[in-house]
Amino acid sequence: MKGAVMREIEGSTVSETVARLCKEANYFLGEDVISAFKNALGKEESSTGKDILNQLLKNAEIAKTEQIPLCQDCGFAVVFVEMGEDAYVKGGLISAINEGVKRGYTDGYLRKSILADPIKGKNTGDNTPAIVHAMFVPGDKIKITVAPKGGGSENMSEVKMGKPADGIEGVKNFVLDRVLRSSANPCPPIVVGVGIGGTFEYVAYLAKKALLRDIGQRHNDPFYADVERELLEKINNFGIGPMGLGGRTTALDVFIEVHPRHIASFPAAVNINCHAARHKTAII
Amino acid sequence: MAEPIRLTTPVSDEDIMKLKIGDSVLLNGKILTGRDAAHKRLFDLASKGDALPVDIKGQIIYYVGPAPAKPGYVIGPAGPTTSYRMDPYAPLLMELGMKGMIGKGIRSKEVKDAMKKFKAVYFSATGGAAALIAKNIKGMKIMAYEDLGPEAIRELEVEDFPVIVAVDAHGGDLYEEGVKKYKR
Numbered sequence A: 001m002k003g004a005v006m007r008e009i010e011g012s013t014v015s016e017t018v019a020r021l022c023k024e025a026n027y028f029l030g031e032d033v034i035s036a037f038k039n040a041l042g043k044e045e046s047s048t049g050k051d052i053l054n055q056l057l058k059n060a061e062i063a064k065t066e067q068i069p070l071c072q073d074c075g076f077a078v079v080f081v082e083m084g085e086d087a088y089v090k091g092g093l094i095s096a097i098n099e100g101v102k103r104g105y106t107d108g109y110l111r112k113s114i115l116a117d118p119i120k121g122k123n124t125g126d127n128t129p130a131i132v133h134a135m136f137v138p139g140d141k142i143k144i145t146v147a148p149k150g151g152g153s154e155n156m157s158e159v160k161m162g163k164p165a166d167g168i169e170g171v172k173n174f175v176l177d178r179v180l181r182s183s184a185n186p187c188p189p190i191v192v193g194v195g196i197g198g199t200f201e202y203v204a205y206l207a208k209k210a211l212l213r214d215i216g217q218r219h220n221d222p223f224y225a226d227v228e229r230e231l232l233e234k235i236n237n238f239g240i241g242p243m244g245l246g247g248r249t250t251a252l253d254v255f256i257e258v259h260p261r262h263i264a265s266f267p268a269a270v271n272i273n274c275h276a277a278r279h280k281t282a283i284i
Numbered sequence B: 001m002a003e004p005i006r007l008t009t010p011v012s013d014e015d016i017m018k019l020k021i022g023d024s025v026l027l028n029g030k031i032l033t034g035r036d037a038a039h040k041r042l043f044d045l046a047s048k049g050d051a052l053p054v055d056i057k058g059q060i061i062y063y064v065g066p067a068p069a070k071p072g073y074v075i076g077p078a079g080p081t082t083s084y085r086m087d088p089y090a091p092l093l094m095e096l097g098m099k100g101m102i103g104k105g106i107r108s109k110e111v112k113d114a115m116k117k118f119k120a121v122y123f124s125a126t127g128g129a130a131a132l133i134a135k136n137i138k139g140m141k142i143m144a145y146e147d148l149g150p151e152a153i154r155e156l157e158v159e160d161f162p163v164i165v166a167v168d169a170h171g172g173d174l175y176e177e178g179v180k181k182y183k184r
Helices: A011-027 A031-043 A047-066 A093-107 A164-182 A200-210 A222-236 B013-018 B036-047 B090-095 B109-118 B130-134 B146-151 B174-182
Strands: A007-009 A076-084 A087-089 A115-117 A121-123 A131-137 A142-149 A158-162 A190-198 A251-261 A266-273 A280-283 B005-008 B024-033 B060-062 B100-103 B121-124 B137-144 B153-167
Touching: A007 A011, A011 A047, A011 A093, A011 A142, A011 A280, A031 A047, A031 A251, A047 B130, A076 A093, A093 A131, A131 A200, A158 A164, A158 A200, A164 A190, A164 A222, A164 A266, A190 A200, A190 A222, A200 A251, A200 A266, A222 A251, B036 B090, B036 B146, B090 B109, B109 B121, B109 B153, B153 B174
Parallel strands: A007 A087, A076 A131, A190 A251, B005 B024, B024 B060, B060 B100, B100 B121
Antiparallel strands: A076 A142, A115 A121, A142 A280, A158 A266, A190 A266, B024 B153, B121 B153, B137 B153
């Protein structure tokens, strides 16, 4: 068999891209989120809520102009990679990503929030290691998405191994209950990522992956698109409001990702994101 | 909305008792910072009856771990962190004279009870508005626990630092009242 030609990518190219994405995700709030703030301002009834939404718009403007982080919690660097099967990274993909995170967080004046050991502590000093979710896809390109994830909203997330009998109503109740219990803590207006199906670990991944969608982008399947709309409306009727001080704007959007499941299992996960819904993508 | 109230630190019991939930407040003067790790150290010292490295009487503690400052900046982006993680430590600090806390998110019943008992107030700052908030911080000095990096205790000089009274010393809780008002 004739060997196929593999595309060789320099590790430094990957590192430079990741470093740039870490900075851009932290400095530049997506236009989709900015539009969602403006849209929410029109509907918000609470004057405190309006003040807060205006502060968030002003904040995004300052961060962009001065190239400083939107939020002091510059997050755990969560990196999604779609690795073309016909490409390889010289020196290794993971080490190139970590080198990029180290550079981005250091040169970009981003906060380093990672403790080397969960119990024994000690800050790693450069925000490494990244959490990398890599999968193989056809082709010779690499698609990299950096999604810095803050601690406050991550702490309000949950996985539930339900019963198949729970069905979609069970998932809805789980999501609504999780958001209600989170109240003001995850920095509302929030974005809600929901995973349904797969296994215990995979459902959490689905909920996180759901957060990569742009605000307003509905699920392809009309059934799930309807559930997304219904959950968003119900969440906004809770009255939690911006920063939980009361108001109409509790969530900017709800995104569902699904996967086949085992006949015996019914996993569901909720991953909550604060209003700083940060993610930037590049293709090498 | 009513005109914001200007409040200068250190604050007195009288200042505290005037504040009601929903009040917009502009803080001036010096405030202290502290979050998870610094609180644990302060709490451990105070539990043993040992002196604290900073004077907290009449002071306000801001729950924050700022991002690094770019050259030419006093401080990096500095928005509030979630407050409930400081709940186990807050009542003892109020007993020792701390008058205010700035953070985001709900507080426990124990903290709210202690606020009533020791006359203290809890302010909400806008989480994720870190770049904007940093503009109201005019000076920064590390006071203790430099080894904790972003978690070190700092003294911030603030000018018209915008906060909202979220829990007052009269038992009011805007997280409950505000949500009730807008629930459908």
